[in-house]
Amino acid sequence: MFCIIALIIFSILGIFSAxxxxxxxxxxxxxxxxxxxxxxxTGFREKIKSRILVRLLSRSTxxxxxxxxxxxxxxxxxxxxxxxxxxxxxxxxxxxYLYGSCNGLNQNGFCAFDPKGENNKVTxxxxxxxxxxxxxxxxxxxxxxxxxxxxxxxxxxxxxxLIGCYECDYxxxxxxxxxxxxxxxxxxxxxxHYPAKENTNYLSGVGYCVYKEYxxxxxxxxxxLFTVDKVxxxxxxxxxxxxxxxxxxxxxxxxxxxxxxxxxxxxxQLKQLQKTHLYGTPTVFINGKAFVxxxxxxxxxxxxxxxxxx
Amino acid sequence: xxxxEKIKNDFPLLNKQAQKKPIVYFDSACMSLxxxxxxxxxxxxxxxxxxxxxxxxxxxxxxVTKKIKEARQIVANFINADEQEVIFTRNTTEAVNLLANxxxxxxxxxxLTTDKEHNSNLIPWQMLIKKxxxxxEIVKSKNDGTFDFEKYKELVKTSRLVSMVHTxxxxxxxxxxxxxxxxxxxxxxxxxxxxxxxxxxxKIDVKxxxxxxxxxxxxxxxxxxxxxxxxxxxxxxxxxxxxMVGGDTVEYSTxxxxxxxxxPEKFEAGLQDYAGIIGLGEAVNYLEAIGFDxxxxxxxxxxxxxxxxxxxxxxxxxxxxxNPALRSGIISFYIDDMDMHQVALMLDEMSSVMIRxxxxxxHSWFNDKKIKNSARVSLYFYNTMEEAEEFISGLxxxxxxL
Ligand SMILES: Cc1ncc(COP(=O)(O)O)c(C=O)c1O
Numbered sequence: 157m158f159c160i161i162a163l164i165i166f167s168i169l170g171i172f173s174a175x176x177x178x179x180x181x182x183x184x185x186x187x188x189x190x191x192x193x194x195x196x197x198t199g200f201r202e203k204i205k206s207r208i209l210v211r212l213l214s215r216s217t218x219x220x221x222x223x224x225x226x227x228x229x230x231x232x233x234x235x236x237x238x239x240x241x242x243x244x245x246x247x248x249x250x251x252x253y254l255y256g257s258c259n260g261l262n263q264n265g266f267c268a269f270d271p272k273g274e275n276n277k278v279t280x281x282x283x284x285x286x287x288x289x290x291x292x293x294x295x296x297x298x299x300x301x302x303x304x305x306x307x308x309x310x311x312x313x314x315x316x317x318l319i320g321c322y323e324c325d326y327x328x329x330x331x332x333x334x335x336x337x338x339x340x341x342x343x344x345x346x347x348x349h350y351p352a353k354e355n356t357n358y359l360s361g362v363g364y365c366v367y368k369e370y371x372x373x374x375x376x377x378x379x380x381l382f383t384v385d386k387v388x389x390x391x392x393x394x395x396x397x398x399x400x401x402x403x404x405x406x407x408x409x410x411x412x413x414x415x416x417x418x419x420x421x422x423x424x425q426l427k428q429l430q431k432t433h434l435y436g437t438p439t440v441f442i443n444g445k446a447f448v449x450x451x452x453x454x455x456x457x458x459x460x461x462x463x464x465x466x
Numbered sequence: 467x468x469x470x471e472k473i474k475n476d477f478p479l480l481n482k483q484a485q486k487k488p489i490v491y492f493d494s495a496c497m498s499l500x501x502x503x504x505x506x507x508x509x510x511x512x513x514x515x516x517x518x519x520x521x522x523x524x525x526x527x528x529x530v531t532k533k534i535k536e537a538r539q540i541v542a543n544f545i546n547a548d549e550q551e552v553i554f555t556r557n558t559t560e561a562v563n564l565l566a567n568x569x570x571x572x573x574x575x576x577x578l579t580t581d582k583e584h585n586s587n588l589i590p591w592q593m594l595i596k597k598x599x600x601x602x603e604i605v606k607s608k609n610d611g612t613f614d615f616e617k618y619k620e621l622v623k624t625s626r627l628v629s630m631v632h633t634x635x636x637x638x639x640x641x642x643x644x645x646x647x648x649x650x651x652x653x654x655x656x657x658x659x660x661x662x663x664x665x666x667x668x669k670i671d672v673k674x675x676x677x678x679x680x681x682x683x684x685x686x687x688x689x690x691x692x693x694x695x696x697x698x699x700x701x702x703x704x705x706x707x708x709x710m711v712g713g714d715t716v717e718y719s720t721x722x723x724x725x726x727x728x729x730p731e732k733f734e735a736g737l738q739d740y741a742g743i744i745g746l747g748e749a750v751n752y753l754e755a756i757g758f759d760x761x762x763x764x765x766x767x768x769x770x771x772x773x774x775x776x777x778x779x780x781x782x783x784x785x786x787x788x789n790p791a792l793r794s795g796i797i798s799f800y801i802d803d804m805d806m807h808q809v810a811l812m813l814d815e816m817s818s819v820m821i822r823x824x825x826x827x828x829h830s831w832f833n834d835k836k837i838k839n840s841a842r843v844s845l846y847f848y849n850t851m852e853e854a855e856e857f858i859s860g861l862x863x864x865x866x867x868l
Contacts (some may be wrong), residue, residue, distance in 0.1 A: 199807060206811035213816070213863055221867040 159186035161235050162204055164242075174446060179204075254458050256451035262295075276449040278323035278436025281352045294433040295446040303427050304421050305348045306367040306374050314343040314460050317441040319434060321352040322359050322381045322389055327438040330450035331382045337456045343442075347378060350429050352437045356389055361422050362399075365412035370404060377402055468760050470737035473848050476501040476752075480848055488818040490853040495635050495663060495796060495844030498688050500749070507748040508690060519740055520714065520731075530740055537747030538730075541695055544750045544780040545680065546671040551703065553730040554695040554743050558662040559586040561681030561696035562629075564733060565658055566590035567709035573599040577627035578655075580613070580641065581606045581834070582634045585827045587660045591629065600626075613641045622650055628657045632680075633664035635844075636784025636828045638769075638796030640664060647676050656702070662686055666846070667765065667794050669758045672697055684742065687748035693742040696733070703729035710735040729847035761847040768845050768854045772797050775858045779865050785840055795845035798826075799868065806841040809864055817860035819853075 166180035187198040189330055205227055212220040223230065248258035248267065256275035258267035267273065318334045322326030322395065338345040351357040359381065367374040380398070381389055388394050399406050432439070432446075440447040442459040474480045477499045477681060482488035491499060513531070517526035519534045535549075542549045555561045567590075571577070577591045581604045594600045603625070605618045622628060628650045633640040647657045658679040661670055668688035672680055679702070684693030698706070708715060708726070712735045717725040726732045753761075769790035776782050785798040800806055810823035823841045825832045832839065843857065 199805075202805055203811055206808050206816055209808070209867065210812050210815040213812075213867060217863075217866050224867045337796040 157185050157401075159200065160240060161184070162200070162230065164238065178367060191322065217323040219319040254455060255447075256449075256455045260450040262446065275451050275455075277326050278438070278449045279321060279326055279352045280436045281350065281434070295435070295448060296432060297441050297444050297446075300431045301424075302346050302348065304364070304425055305346050306378070308338070308375070310342065310344060312343045314341060314443055315346065315441075316343045316350065316456075317346045318427060318438060319348045319349050319350050319432070319440070320382075320438040321356065323353040323386050324437050326436075326450050328382055330438040330440065333450070333453040333456060334438075335379070336453060337460070341457065341460045343460065348425065348429055350434070350437050351426075351441075358392060359389065360393075360425065361413045361418055362395060362409065364418060364422055364425070366399075366404060366410045369408055369412060373402070373404075377404075468756070468764060468847060470850065474704075476503065477848055478502070479840070483491060483645055487818050490817065490849075492664075492819060492821045492843045492845060492849065492853070492857060494846035494849075495686065495842065496822050497685050497691070498666060498846055500688055500690065500745075501752050501846060503752055504688060504690065504745045504748045507744040511744050513739040515740075518737065525759075533744050533747075534738070537743045539741065540714045540747040540750050544670075544754065545665070545695075545697060546673045547697050548700060550728070550730055551672075551697055551700050553698070553703075553733045554738060555681070555694040555696050556692050556739070557685070557694035558584075558660060558681045558683045559694075561694055562587050562590050562658075562660065564696055564709055565629075565679055565698075566594055568706040568733075569627065569656075569704075570707075571600050571626060574601060576601045576603060576621075576624055578605060578618075578621055578625045578628045578630070580604065580630050580634070580640075582636045582828055582831050583629075583631050584660065584662070585829065586662075587629055587631060587790040588830060597774060604715065605630075607639075609787075611637050611639050612647075612792065613639070615642065615645065618646065619649060622655055623653050625650070628655055629660070630658070631663070633661075633667065633794050634786075634828075635663045635796070635826055636831060636840075636842075637798050638663075638791075638793030638844075639786050640668070640794060643675055648680075651676065660772050663794065663796075666753070667758070667761060676704055684746040684749060688748060688752055690739075690742040690745040692739050693746045695746075698729070700729060703733075706733070708732045708735070712736055714738075748835050756847055762824075764847045764849070765845050766791060768849055768851065769793060769795060769797060771851065771854050772843060772858065776861070779861070781865065781868060797843040797845075798840045799842075800837055800840040804868065806839045809841045809861075812864050813860045816863065817856055819860055820858045821857075 163180060163186075164181035166176045166183050169176035169179040182200050182203075209220050209224055212223055249269070251260050252258050252267060252269045255261040256270065257263050257273075258269060259265040262276060297317065316334060316338055318330070320331065337343065349360045349363050351360055363374070363378065366377050370377075377398075380402070389398070396406050400408055434446075434448070436448060438448075438450060440451075440456065442456060445459060447455065447459070467716070478484070479489060479491060479499055482851065506834040511530070515526045515529045515533075517524070517530050519527070519530040520849065529753055538549050538552050538554070542552045553561075553564070555564065571594060575598075577594070577600055579587060579591065591600070591602050595602055603621050605614060605621055609616045628646065630641055630646065632643055640828060643659055650657045656678045658681070659675070659677050661680050661682040663686065664670060665682035670680070677697075678699050682695055683689075684695070685691045706729070710733075711726075714737070715732045715735045717727050719725075771792040773784065773788070773793075776797065777788075781801050782799050783801070786793050786796075790797075801809075806823040812819050813819040813821060821841055821843050824839050826840070826842060
């Protein structure tokens with residue numbers, strides 16, 4: 157047991173130093189019982205124990221005595237802690253790979269691979285769903301009607317839903333990856349604008365009208381809104397110019413915007429989005445599973461090409 | 467009086483100023499240090515006359531033959547033997563094997579040993595029990611570790627060979643060899659002495675002892691590794707069948723027959739370690755120049771001090787007699803429930819003190835006494851009081867963590 161701990165520790169230290177590489181080799185020998193405690197030979201265990209004892213002794217006789225007397229017990233404790241921490245490290249790494257967070261999908265706790273929690277950051281919304289706890293497990297597409305949102309249906313078995321806001325940095329961060337995902341994995345795609353910030357509230361209606369009037373051409377327009385400098389979409393004044401640039405009929409769009417039908421659709425859209433219990437943008441659903449915050453591309457891709465152990 | 471300045475100069479490892487972490491070498495029973503003179507003598511062979519002895523008649527060959535003859539003479543004088551009674555071996559172990567395989571021991575012949583034999587003087591006899599059906603009896607030591615002469619007198623009567631360790635590498639005790647041999651001879655019994663630990667420390671006179679066979683290793687007495695000596699009375703050697711034969715052991719051979727050379731050549735099969743043998747001769751010269759009285763005096767002084775200091779630790783038990791004068795340069799000790807390897811390793815790590823730990827190839831004794839292992843300090847004339855103090859100070863620290 158002691159040899160196993162030593163093997164792991166010295167193997168890691170061995171990456172950096174030749175002396176530790178030698179000790180790792182000895183530990184390996186020890187593990188395979190090649191170093192038997194033959195009387196004419198000295199055991200690896202004693203060697204390492206003595207080295208530690210001498211170092212402790214130079215600092216504190218008490219500590220050295222404690223270590224000497226309870227070496228076996230300490231080794232076991234250390235071993236169990238090491239196994240546990242190895243398990244959590246591996247699990248954390250696996251979660252990070254799969255979900256962009258060591259603690260699991262959409263979990264906020266500290267993650268060494270993503271110390272700033274970038275992969276979980278969202279633009280918080282003060283949604284009216286305050287009654288429901290802000291919990292990723294509550295975020296769902298159940299009973300949500302997405303039929304009025306811009307949709308690209310290519311008959312794939314996979315569907316990606318992106319709920320985001322044009323003005324929000326985290327949605328913008330995720331946007332390119334979602335586009336890539338939809339393109340490379342050939343999935344169905346629904347985009348829903350959630351007005352998380354006031355400056356761009358009006359874009360829900362604009363988006364709806366562009367999609368209604370121009371169908372497929374909406375997607376180019378959508379790309380533009382997500383990639384252009386945020387300030388240029390803050391006001392309605394800018395919008396006319398943009399619509400013109402895309403050779404959309406501004407009057408037609410305005411007409412659509414002013415219609416009561418649009419108002420009620422947009423209101424209903426907001427209601428539907430709130431039903432998802434989302435608490436921030438971007439929220440991405442892949443085949444109904446929620447990913448809150450901008451995840452690394454591989455996380456989205458892995459959800460489609462499933463590979464899950466834990 | 468020892469000239470320590472000269473000694474320091476002769477043994478590079480003792481020159482502490484030249485070392486970052488000066489070493490205290492207390493493991494001479496396993497392997498002694500070697501003076502420059504020995505190493506230079508060997509180098510000289512390799513540099514200037516690396517030829518065959520006894521085979522080639524050219525100048526270099528003749529020079530090697532002369533040097534080997536000189537070395538044999540030096541070693542013979544060292545133990546007061548005749549030149550042709552000295553057989554060069556690789557070590558003591560090979561010498562014991564030579565004896566075990568060459569002496570005409572038969573079924574039921576009894577070989578008598580002590581209870582503290584090095585495996586080298588135990589396993590060859592155990593093999594003969596299997597091969598020839600000989601018997602093996604042990605003369606158990608008295609409680610204080612000294613030789614039980616009364617028990618011996620009983621057992622020797624029916625023995626064929628007494629094969630005993632002269633000075634024990636386990637506890638440093640020396641058996642009363644002269645009386646043992648006298649009694650054996652009175653009973654018509656041959657005697658072999660394993661002098662691996664005595665030859666480096668006390669004057670051995672095979673004629674005075676009247677011992678029949680004796681062996682020792684060069685590397686424990688300042689000589690090179692891979693050198694050893696087997697001594698046998700010439701009339702006995704003549705009757706021996708050599709157990710290794712081949713080149714250099716015969717006068718001539720035909721396709722069907724050969725004529726053996728006489729002792730010692732017939733026992734020295736194949737090309738020998740000429741450099742080693744020359745080095746061994748030089749080591750003997752060095753030892754004689756130091757003088758056994760000086761060696762004994764220095765070892766005893768240090769052993770006395772260390773024994774006295776160790777006795778202050780109630781947890782430490784010394785193996786063998788309490789009187790240091792009876793333990794040559796050896797202090798073998800253990801602590802119940804403690805792995806003594808750890809003590810040795812810590813002394814090395816902490817104070818650069820090199821001592822041996824384990825069962826010292828006397829497993830049989832440890833197994834019988836149910837003691838796990840011991841730590842062994844083994845001194846030689848080149849060790850000093852400061853070194854002994856360094857050791858005790860290190861041991862003091864270790865004791866505190868028990
Ligand atoms: C008493 C005794 N006999 C025999 C031997 C074996 O010597 P070698 O290994 O040189 O053959 C030793 C070595 O430690 C010894 O101490």
